[in-house]
Amino acid sequence: MDKRVLFDFEVDFTNGDGIQGQEFRLDIDDNDTSDEELAQYIVKDMRLLMVHEVRILNKKIINKKHKRQPIDENIKK
Template structure:
């Protein structure tokens, strides 16, 4: 069964400014923690000087995977 995580994120930068958005990502397994999601967003977008990050409205959904899962990408 293919699972994805849908969530909103907010990232603050240490030199000021912020970034927020919504995302839907493939996952392996039944769940993923907020720390792993934030790490993936920062690495995938190649963000620098990241301060605080927050994940909101996280929801696991059953939906066919669209690309390589984030769990495999983090290895």
């Protein structure tokens, strides 16, 4: 993968708490990914509960290959 999306995010929880992430990078296959797809990924990957709202901010697509090899390439057969 040679494309990545760089973005900030804010998550509000139903109990009034929240979390934020700045300059988060994620590998993508296409030239774009929707804010909703990114929000769903964050919630699922971080196993967040009681999510009220997710905001994606400052999204940019960058051409930069990830430095780490995909996990399936690291497994010796």
